[in-house]
Structure formats: structure tokens, C-alpha cells
Amino acid sequence: MIPVNEPLLTGNEKKYLAECIDTGWISSEGPFVRQFEQGIAARVSRRHGIAVSNGSVALEAAVAALGIGEGDEVIIPTFTIISCAAAVVRAGAMPVLIDSDPITWNIDAEKLKIKLKDEIDRKGNKKIKAIMVVHIYGLPVDMEPILELAEKYRLLIIEDAAEMLGQTYKGQPCGSYGDISTMSFYPNKHVTTGEGGMILTDSDALAEKCRSLRNLCFLAKKRFVHEELGWNFRMTNLQAAVGIAQMEQLDVFVIKKRKMGQKYTELLSDIKSIDLPVQKTDYAENIYWVYGIVLKDEIPFDAEEAMKRLGEKGIGTRPFFWPMHEQPVFKKMGFFKGESHPVAERISRRGFYIPSGLALTDNQINEVSRALHEVLA
Structure with a gap:
């Protein structure tokens, strides 16, 4: 049987994993996590990288960090993985769906333009808060018209770049667009950590919020006193070690x-x-x-x-x-x-x-x- 996917683990994966075991740093507190975050952020020209346990929860935390919630609407492509819609629905918001471009399979920018014109210009819909763009299978979304629409209607942009590490749009890295971006490191991705994901942003405030949300919203001075509910979305040092070896290739x-x-x-x-x-x-x-x-x-x-x-x-x-x-x-x-x-x-x-x-x-x-x-x- 020729499998649909088999990862390539021929670099320093074993070496870095052995270092984790030898030093005892196997949890999310280990040094490889921060190194991996910095490496991914630098690769896609972002100021901050926040490592999480998978790409789906990266979307959950990103939506929550942007303050999207009850009564809000988020535009997403209908042709995508369910994680995108699930993150919106779990936040209490509603996905608004757009069809695909028949050639690239990505969200159809012209249909998005028509939808926004109808919903906002004609109907006065003030519920739409964000556009979630999802780069599909190998070609990135045509970002320029999306960015123009987001600016015109003052909408946030969530960029799901789960499949696009190493890809560029007009020379600029995928993962660098909009208010916040997410990535996945599932075994079929260009860089894998087994399971794993990353949130990327240039905003200090959003980065701080995402780090808190992934870590149960522990307070800095009173660890077990919580003012908000977060999740345990942490990535382990073992996963990050594999990711660093993968990034080298x-x-x-x-x-x-x-x-x-x-x-x-x-x-x-x-x-x-x-x-x-x-x-x-x-x-x-x-x-x-x-x-x-x-x-x-x-x-x-x-x-x-x-x-x-x-x-x-x-x-x-x-x-x-x-x-x-x-x-x-x-x-x-x-x-x-x-x-x-x-x-x-x-x-x-x-x-x-x-x-x-x-x-x-x-x-x-x-x-x-x-x-x-x-x-x-």
C-alpha cells in the first residue's frame, strides 16, 4: 500500500528528542518551545509565535483572543476543514459562508465582495466582525482584494495558514497576513511535530492574550487564582524539538x-x-x-x-x-x-x-x- 502521506524524519529529530530526555525537559516548560516559536515567527515575518497543541485549537484561541463571541458573524469559505467553522460556532458566533473559486479551490474574492456589499452596504449588517481566509491545498488565497475589503469594512482578518508553511503570496510569507494567523504541524504538513499548532501575530496585546488562553489563564502573581477561563493548549518540549529539526529542512x-x-x-x-x-x-x-x-x-x-x-x-x-x-x-x-x-x-x-x-x-x-x-x- 502506498500511503496518502508519510512524513520524512531524517534530520536531527532523534538528537533533539534525546536531549529532551537527557535533560528532563519534556513538558511545555522546556527551552525548545520558545526556540520553535521564535523560529516560526521569524520565518513568516511575525513578531510573536505562540505554540499550541494543534492547529484546531490555534483557531479556537485566535477567535477568542479577538473577542469574537455571541451575536457576531465571521465570513469563512464553505470549502474548508470543520475546525474553522467549529471555532466560530463554539465562540457563540455564526459562520457566514462563501463559495470557492473553481480554479484555485480557495475562497472566491468576487463572491465575497458581493456578499459584503449586500450584507453591509444594503442591509446594514453590523454583526460581521471578521474574515477567516483559509489557504487550500497548495495555492494561497488571492489576498489583495481580501485585504482591501477588510480595510473598507473595518473587518478583522484571521489567516488559516495550516497548509502553507514555506509558501508565499507575491513574495510575502503566508502566515504574515491580517490580525492573527494560525498553523498546523500535523504529520501531513511540511513541518510536523506529530500534533501541534501555532498562533502568529504582530500585536503584543493579542500575543499576551493567546499565551494566557493556552495556559488556563493562570495569573502571574497568583497562579491558581483565575479571572478568566482558558484552556490547556500547551505544546510540549518533545513536540517542539521535532519541529525545530523539521524547520531545519x-x-x-x-x-x-x-x-x-x-x-x-x-x-x-x-x-x-x-x-x-x-x-x-x-x-x-x-x-x-x-x-x-x-x-x-x-x-x-x-x-x-x-x-x-x-x-x-x-x-x-x-x-x-x-x-x-x-x-x-x-x-x-x-x-x-x-x-x-x-x-x-x-x-x-x-x-x-x-x-x-x-x-x-x-x-x-x-x-x-x-x-x-x-x-x-
């Missing part, structure tokens, strides 16, 4: 990812019945966090069936995100009644990604290509 990983993507494109470009990822736009070159494909309408079966057939040939796959407006949990809550977002609906049903992990070999890419040609012949 990030530039190599990015080059490897792009070469893998280019090889897949060369091998699969003769299959006219599928849409392949866009190699570049006028603002970014694809980083191929994963290599996604979308079945065209002439294929008489959907992604689920294609994945089943590939699995029978020993090829691991994973489906695309399922749209937020079609999530059963939100339907039970009465959210998004009557909403339709055709692009997201189509790519979620006809899209999936193939093995894309950093440990993938050229021979395995060739095997995946052969299997796809057989399944989609």
Missing part, C-alpha cells in the same frame, strides 16, 4: 514538494477527463501541500468510487473537504438552511488527493500514475 521540503507536483503533472496531463492542480498563478507558484485532482463530468462515477478502485490497487487516497453548509452537525443546529454553493459541492464530490507525503519516492509516483491511468481509462 523546510526549504529542502518545499523544493521536494514542488518537484513531486511537477512530476505528477507530467505523468497525468494526458488524462483529459480530470482537472489537475494549477501550477502557478500571477501571485504564487503551487507548493503542492497535497496533489488534488477533480474528475470531470464525463467520468461516470464520483470521487468515492475512484478512491475505492485505487485502494484496490494499493493506492492510498483522501477525499476533499466536505462543504460546511452540507455538514450534518450544522444542519441539526439549523444553520445554513437553503444555502447552495455549487463549486464547493462539485469539487467535494468529484475531488480527492493522491499520495503526497514527503517520504514519497519517484517509483511510488510512477505506480500511482499507472493506477490512475487504469482506473480512469
Whole structure:
């Protein structure tokens, strides 16, 4: 079986983990945590990095730190992981959904513009507080029009850069945009800590708030006296040690990812019945966090069936995100009644990604290509 993802742990991971064990620094108090925070922040040109236990809780803390709560609304793409919507809903706020661009699969800036014009200019909606942008699969969101809209309507920006460490938008690092950014270090990311995440900001006040929220809101002088409720979202020194070793190889990983993507494109470009990822736009070159494909309408079966057939040939796959407006949990809550977002609906049903992990070999890419040609012949 060729797995959909296998991390590459060939650097100083064992060395730094052994140092943690030898020194006894295995908890969140260890020195590697601060070093990792500083390294990620420097890489994406942010003043502050706050390490947390995973990317989902990074979003939770970011939303809370911005003061988003009951009665507020946050614009998010409908085509994203549920963590984005869950962070908004758990805060007591309401997600407002926008469909995807059919080419990049990211939030459609033109549809966002129309939505804001209708909700704020026409309806006078004062509940919308923020836009959560989520960079999807390999290409960043087209940020300039988003930033202009945020400035025009005085909206906060939360940048979910979970899949984009090492990527840039017009030369500026992803993770550097807006009021606050988040990242994930799950094993399928360019840099992994097993589990783990990061909150990034240039604001001293937001950074202080996030550090408090991740650490149960302990008071500096009276540790077990609490004026607010926080969470235990801390990252351990062991995780940070792995992250530092991974960061030492990030530039190599990015080059490897792009070469893998280019090889897949060369091998699969003769299959006219599928849409392949866009190699570049006028603002970014694809980083191929994963290599996604979308079945065209002439294929008489959907992604689920294609994945089943590939699995029978020993090829691991994973489906695309399922749209937020079609999530059963939100339907039970009465959210998004009557909403339709055709692009997201189509790519979620006809899209999936193939093995894309950093440990993938050229021979395995060739095997995946052969299997796809057989399944989609």
C-alpha cells in the first residue's frame, strides 16, 4: 500500500528528542518551545509565535483572543476543514459562508465582495466582525482584494495558514497576513511535530492574550487564582524539538514538494477527463501541500468510487473537504438552511488527493500514475 502521506524524519529529530530526555525537559516548560516559536515567527515575518497543541485549537484561541463571541458573524469559505467553522460556532458566533473559486479551490474574492456589499452596504449588517481566509491545498488565497475589503469594512482578518508553511503570496510569507494567523504541524504538513499548532501575530496585546488562553489563564502573581477561563493548549518540549529539526529542512521540503507536483503533472496531463492542480498563478507558484485532482463530468462515477478502485490497487487516497453548509452537525443546529454553493459541492464530490507525503519516492509516483491511468481509462 502506498500511503496518502508519510512524513520524512531524517534530520536531527532523534538528537533533539534525546536531549529532551537527557535533560528532563519534556513538558511545555522546556527551552525548545520558545526556540520553535521564535523560529516560526521569524520565518513568516511575525513578531510573536505562540505554540499550541494543534492547529484546531490555534483557531479556537485566535477567535477568542479577538473577542469574537455571541451575536457576531465571521465570513469563512464553505470549502474548508470543520475546525474553522467549529471555532466560530463554539465562540457563540455564526459562520457566514462563501463559495470557492473553481480554479484555485480557495475562497472566491468576487463572491465575497458581493456578499459584503449586500450584507453591509444594503442591509446594514453590523454583526460581521471578521474574515477567516483559509489557504487550500497548495495555492494561497488571492489576498489583495481580501485585504482591501477588510480595510473598507473595518473587518478583522484571521489567516488559516495550516497548509502553507514555506509558501508565499507575491513574495510575502503566508502566515504574515491580517490580525492573527494560525498553523498546523500535523504529520501531513511540511513541518510536523506529530500534533501541534501555532498562533502568529504582530500585536503584543493579542500575543499576551493567546499565551494566557493556552495556559488556563493562570495569573502571574497568583497562579491558581483565575479571572478568566482558558484552556490547556500547551505544546510540549518533545513536540517542539521535532519541529525545530523539521524547520531545519523546510526549504529542502518545499523544493521536494514542488518537484513531486511537477512530476505528477507530467505523468497525468494526458488524462483529459480530470482537472489537475494549477501550477502557478500571477501571485504564487503551487507548493503542492497535497496533489488534488477533480474528475470531470464525463467520468461516470464520483470521487468515492475512484478512491475505492485505487485502494484496490494499493493506492492510498483522501477525499476533499466536505462543504460546511452540507455538514450534518450544522444542519441539526439549523444553520445554513437553503444555502447552495455549487463549486464547493462539485469539487467535494468529484475531488480527492493522491499520495503526497514527503517520504514519497519517484517509483511510488510512477505506480500511482499507472493506477490512475487504469482506473480512469
